[in-house]
Amino acid sequence: MVHFSQAFAAALLATGVVAHPGGNTNKEILRRQAHLDHPERRSVQACKRDLVESGWVREQHLRREARLHELRVAAGFAKPEDLVRRDVGEVEEEYGINAACTLDPEATEGPYWVTGELIRKDLLNTEKGAITHLDINVIDTSGCKPVTDAYVELWGSNATGVYTGVQARGNGDGSNTSLKSNALRGLQPTGSNGTATFITVIPGHYVGRTNHLHTIIHHGAKLLPNNTIQGGTISHVGQFYIEQNFMGQVEKTSPYNTNTQKVTTNAADPLFNMGKQGGDDPVMKISLIGTKIEDGLYATIDVGVNPKAKQNPQPVNMWTTDGGKPVPNSPWTGYPDTCRYCGFRPPKKERDIAGEVLQGEE
Template sequence: MVQINNAVSFFLLVVGTVAHPGADILHEIRERELALQAPNRRTVEDCRVELEASGYYKRELHRRLNRVNSLRAEKGSTPLAARDIDPYYAVEDVVGPRSEVDKRASCVLDPEVTEGPYWVAGELIRQDVTTGSKGIITHLDINVIDVSTCKPIPDIFVELWGCNSTGVYTGVVAKGNGVGTAAPEEIKNNALRGVQPTGANGTASFITIAPGHYVGRTNHLHTIIHHGATKLPNNTIQGGTISHVGQFYIEQAMMQTIEATAPYNTNKQAWTKLDKDMLFSAGKAGGDDPLLQIKMLGSSIEDGIYAYIDVGVNPKVAQKPSPVNIWGPNGGVPNKGSMWAGYPWTKKIRSTLGL
């Protein structure tokens, strides 16, 4: 199995956004990412027939419809119909025509992208990770499917983290974090980070906010899929393996609406649009479509959104991402030996990247 090297992915990003600002190197990145993909790579789309026959899509349609309408009812909004969730399926259908929605799937067998320099391991198991963060409330369902068996995976852990509405990550101190300052106060903050178990249907549910942006990247959320981890008394997880390192994105038109609201519109950093983001473009070229499916909960974006996505993984794959910090009682503690230590421009990072 061939894996995409995390350092190479990060190198491609910094070259594209720092060394050659404004240059179009997407073609080169696409070629490199494609060359690094495993020939036996499978996605959720490869499981379409089995998932349809098992009634998975019908069950998920019902569940998603019930959840979004419950959330819309809290806002006084009218309920959506089944075809508002997925126009290719009716509620009464057990097996129907292929859904364009169900073709969307994240990477398997190789990391979709690097974990980046702001992953903090040891986060709490909790559904609501907002912790007072201001922004567009996002109710997110992540469905995890085993592409080797074409079945949803229960009783595993999904980790999620993202920056706040103005592009700052919590739990770390780095010059490249958000506004370009060290933001030392964030080292003791764990907002917008958390872990959730998957239920019988393979779904992990979070409440977060739509992510802001920072220089060089479009808006995105990070995820890691953990298998065989143990829940500890302090409500964190330990051990097991990681099958998937990925990022989720929001369509540009929706993000444009979100970015026009406060406090997103106070962010003065340069905004990289979706189609100009190097990592998103590389993933798309490799056959991925990690765009969240989104439904508004009211007449205004300020009422919040409901988002969902299927993620295909192979549990037998073991990725080895590197956290920059580990969360503890006193905040983020540096992870000794992390390739991201001292990001962005220490000698260690340069050596790791072969610079």
């Protein structure tokens, strides 16, 4: 009997599904499948026992509940003495089942990665939307300990599905107006508990993709005087998602409800479906700060990485004091019309393998 994920990947390859406007996800599906099949792959769930016994799960649960309460007090929705904690034993039992993903090379960096972004917690600039306080816990799955010396990079589209710092057909109206902005892009170091914290917005949808945030994990990078990083290695590239019913509620709020691009649901997004394979859950756990989405959100996710892994994602632009500038010889240049990464088709051998899986599925 063929492994489910292999058959699933083959079916997706056969459809030639679209990733961003003008491209498709065949390359990313193959990358994700290759890692799912790797015999040394470890997930966050595999570290459950170690993380529970070390007390880390308990500490993070208490910290997160305190942080949500702090946000609610600051927004006027709770009093300092109102904190009610969920049973820690229940949390330890459920750990690793939800909102925990392994950032294998499960997803593309996409055509809109801009390198050289600033180290900062607040990514909003002037962008509007469902304001989200996001805590990302990074775990070394090879040693089952928090990663305390990494930089987490985060970026996503705005509420109407437009990325800043880049210009491309299909990115908004295709004009150069977003080149001068670095909104919703930035990096944060992981602290002593392995946590990086951001303030961003729930990303809007755009043609061909469900709503998602991009992330890259940097190791051994040097902090520069201009508040950026240089050097080091990149272990993993990944994407975070939003539960579909909740996303539907977000889309009804302003300015999401002004977005006229075609919606792609989680179920119809091949990268989301591949991200759910292998026991991972790339969907963020989100709580309301107040009584409605407009009052703000608190989101968390635990991600597993292998710090020794070395990936080579390719940026399309570099952030400068003058805005986004092209990276010479980037394979994403000209996206989605003339770039080297446009219209990817798997090599013939891989297409043949995909066909054999489909024909031999039981």
